[in-house]
Amino acid sequence: xxxxxxxxxxxxxxxxxxxxxxxxxxxxxxxxxxxxxxxxxxxxxxxxxxxxxxxxxxxxxxxxxxxxxxxxxxxxxxxxxxxxxxxxxxxxxxxxxxxxxxxxxxxxxxxxxxxxxxxxxxxxxxxxxxxxxxxxxxxxxxxxxxxxxxxxxxxxxxxxxxxxxxxxxxxxxxxxxxxxxxxxxxxxxxxxxxxxxxxxxxxxxxxxxxxxxxxxxxxxxxxxxxxxxxxxxxxxxxxxxxxxxxxxxxxxxxxxxxxxxxxxxxxxxxxxxxxxxxxxxxxxxxxxxxxxxxxxxxxxxxxxxxxxxxxxxx
Amino acid sequence: xxxxxxxxxxxxxxxxxxxxxxxxxxxxxxxxxxxxxxxxxxxxxxxxxxxxxxxxxxxxxxxxxxxxxxxxxxxxxxxxxxxxxxxxxxxxxxxxxxxxxxxxxxxxxxxxxxxxxxxxxxxxxxxxxxxxxxxxxxxxxxxxxxxxxxxxxxxxxxxxxxxxxxxxxxxxxxxxxxxxxxxxxxxxxxxxxxxxxxxxxxxxxxxxxxxxxxxxxxxxxxxxxxxxxxxxxxxxxxxxxxxxxxxxxxxxxxxxxxxxxxxxxxxxxxxxxxxxxxxxxxxxxxxxxxxxxxxxxxxxxxxxxxxxxxxxxx
Numbered sequence: 001x002x003x004x005x006x007x008x009x010x011x012x013x014x015x016x017x018x019x020x021x022x023x024x025x026x027x028x029x030x031x032x033x034x035x036x037x038x039x040x041x042x043x044x045x046x047x048x049x050x051x052x053x054x055x056x057x058x059x060x061x062x063x064x065x066x067x068x069x070x071x072x073x074x075x076x077x078x079x080x081x082x083x084x085x086x087x088x089x090x091x092x093x094x095x096x097x098x099x100x101x102x103x104x105x106x107x108x109x110x111x112x113x114x115x116x117x118x119x120x121x122x123x124x125x126x127x128x129x130x131x132x133x134x135x136x137x138x139x140x141x142x143x144x145x146x147x148x149x150x151x152x153x154x155x156x157x158x159x160x161x162x163x164x165x166x167x168x169x170x171x172x173x174x175x176x177x178x179x180x181x182x183x184x185x186x187x188x189x190x191x192x193x194x195x196x197x198x199x200x201x202x203x204x205x206x207x208x209x210x211x212x213x214x215x216x217x218x219x220x221x222x223x224x225x226x227x228x229x230x231x232x233x234x235x236x237x238x239x240x241x242x243x244x245x246x247x248x249x250x251x252x253x254x255x256x257x258x259x260x261x262x263x264x265x266x267x268x269x270x271x272x273x274x275x276x277x278x279x280x281x282x283x284x285x286x287x288x289x290x291x292x293x294x295x296x297x298x299x300x301x302x303x304x305x306x307x308x309x310x311x312x313x314x
Numbered sequence: 315x316x317x318x319x320x321x322x323x324x325x326x327x328x329x330x331x332x333x334x335x336x337x338x339x340x341x342x343x344x345x346x347x348x349x350x351x352x353x354x355x356x357x358x359x360x361x362x363x364x365x366x367x368x369x370x371x372x373x374x375x376x377x378x379x380x381x382x383x384x385x386x387x388x389x390x391x392x393x394x395x396x397x398x399x400x401x402x403x404x405x406x407x408x409x410x411x412x413x414x415x416x417x418x419x420x421x422x423x424x425x426x427x428x429x430x431x432x433x434x435x436x437x438x439x440x441x442x443x444x445x446x447x448x449x450x451x452x453x454x455x456x457x458x459x460x461x462x463x464x465x466x467x468x469x470x471x472x473x474x475x476x477x478x479x480x481x482x483x484x485x486x487x488x489x490x491x492x493x494x495x496x497x498x499x500x501x502x503x504x505x506x507x508x509x510x511x512x513x514x515x516x517x518x519x520x521x522x523x524x525x526x527x528x529x530x531x532x533x534x535x536x537x538x539x540x541x542x543x544x545x546x547x548x549x550x551x552x553x554x555x556x557x558x559x560x561x562x563x564x565x566x567x568x569x570x571x572x573x574x575x576x577x578x579x580x581x582x583x584x585x586x587x588x589x590x591x592x593x594x595x596x597x598x599x600x601x602x603x604x605x606x607x608x609x610x611x612x613x614x615x616x617x618x619x620x621x622x623x624x625x626x627x628x
Contacts, residue, residue, distance in 0.1 A: 095446055095448050096424075096444065096446055099420055099423060099424055099447055099471070102420055103420035103423070103426055104424075104426065106413055106416055106420060106421075107417050107421050107426055109413060109417070110410070110413055110414045110590075111589065111592075112417055112421055113430060115586050115587070116430060118587060119578060119585045122573050122575075122579070124569075124587045125587055126589055126592075128589040128592050129592075130592040130594070131594050132410055132594070133413055134413070153470060153471070156466075157413070158409075259436050259437075259438070260436075261436075264433060264436035265436070270430070270433065271433045272429050272433075273429070273437075273438045273442075274440060275425065275440055275444065278425075278444040279444055281445075
């Protein structure tokens with residue numbers, strides 16, 4: 001098999017792969033090149049570099065392994081037509097992302113931005129207004145692998161978790177479930193709203209002005225999924241009108257967030273530059289998913305871990 | 315009984331108390347006054363306002379309820395001689411303190427200070443160097459009520475916990491135990507060192523230069539106990555020599571930390587102004603301990619919750 005990486009992994013990870021699969025041919029290139037596309041049986045990509053044209057000329061391509069969770073930049077329609085298998089690394093984000101969500105939430109409750117500010121001024125000031133996370137209620141939009149890990153950690157901190165998905169189908173580490181349709185009923189009862197929803201037709205602009213109006217004015221809204229969950233102006237208005245207390249966003253409708261955007265200077269939002277999944281162990285974890293999948297594939301077993309339905313996008 | 319508060323609690327908490335104990339006399343004053351000391355049977359204090367002279371003139375005093383955990387500013391010798399019962403609110407700090415420790419630790423791993431800095435500059439920069447907390451090993455110096463809660467949360471995050479006390483006696487939420495005497499052997503094996511030790515003869519300057527030299531150069535040292543655990547200059551040298559990667563301190567040998575102290579500007583230490591136990595629910599929780607204790611006391615039951623041995627100081 002010809003296995004084409006459109007990025008160049010760390011030497012130790014490459015060596016490891018070559019050692020484990022000595023009979024396969026590997027290409028590691030930091031770009032998408034036609035000559036390699038034409039011969040590749042398997043493509044390994046971060047999922048942001050492929051076009052419909054690439055798929056058309058990739059005559060041998062049978063499987064695309066995406067070492068990312070978001071697939072919205074993939075030409076999925078064309079991939080579906082060609083009947084190419086797509087798998088991703090859903091799940092490897094769960095540890096770093098859940099740790100990031102907990103870090104931001106606890107930092108907010110325990111006054112860390114305030115402490116850092118006093119530190120910059122060399123000011124010993126003990127008038128912190130710290131709150132506790134314990135005994136809060138959190139709504140998790142998208143209680144899948146990542147949402148479940150966030151739910152598990154929240155429960156450890158004594159937080160009640162409500163999962164929210166389309167169907168209301170039970171999910172791990174959620175004390176109870178609700179549906180997108182019932183959001184307006186549930187929002188007034190929760191202290192923290194955390195979205196890790198992917199971008200799909202159903203989640204695009206799912207949250208409207210009325211949803212923010214329905215939230216407690218003490219609510220914390222965290223978007224760690226995709227920026228198109230809410231129109232930027234709706235979120236901005238909700239924050240300016242203090243319909244909620246605070247927002248912590250790792251994703252935005254427009255990324256990079258433009259330098260002149262008001263979010264940068266507003267004091268009731270934390271802007272995180274889409275880094276919550278970053279981890280020094282990211283590729284190592286991706287390879288832990290890729291290698292068993294590759295072994296299966298070579299054995300003719302097409303039941304890979306984390307197969308994506310290209311029509312649904314997840 | 316005459317119950318003298320040397321501080322003035324929130325109105326709702328006072329009302330609640332007066333309603334629950336209509337037959338008792340309460341004095342709420344924001345200071346220590348001789349005329350009240352002379353008649354008080356029970357004293358409720360934050361524990362920083364009493365002198366030996368106060369104890370001498372408090373003729374009727376039988377019980378001092380300290381709504382704090384640290385007792386080092388109490389005239390304990392004199393209190394012991396007079397055979398006055400002392401109780402504190404040990405345990406109510408555990409939720410806010412454990413949340414603060416986790417907040418600081420996760421913030422460090424997940425690059426929050428870096429994210430905040432980029433935000434101040436309106437800079438969309440995705441080159442974060444985030445790490446994961448998972449699979450670390452933490453040494454908890456003082457695995458009591460607070461240390462146990464920290465241990466419980468660390469275990470939720472997949473961190474291995476090693477408790478360290480004088481005897482090596484088993485403690486909750488510690489995967490294994492070690493002793494003060496074995497510190498030099500254990501320190502090279504751990505990634506995170508967290509102290510919540512009280513200030514006692516045994517813990518005073520317990521950590522020496524050799525201990526910091528024994529730590530991994532990637533280690534994070536967190537002092538959330540008392541500042542005299544380590545001489546300031548020893549910690550400073552360890553940080554300047556990069557014998558450890560980072561320190562997060564909520565307590566210091568000299569408090570307030572002097573404004574010209576190098577710690578304020580060093581980039582491998584976070585200075586927190588002794589606020590980790592702060593919580594909007596602090597007094598509410600204190601009253602939840604005080605009220606059942608008062609009920610016991612009025613019934614002649616002297617087996618109060620959280621009784622302190624004034625000779626030991628804990």
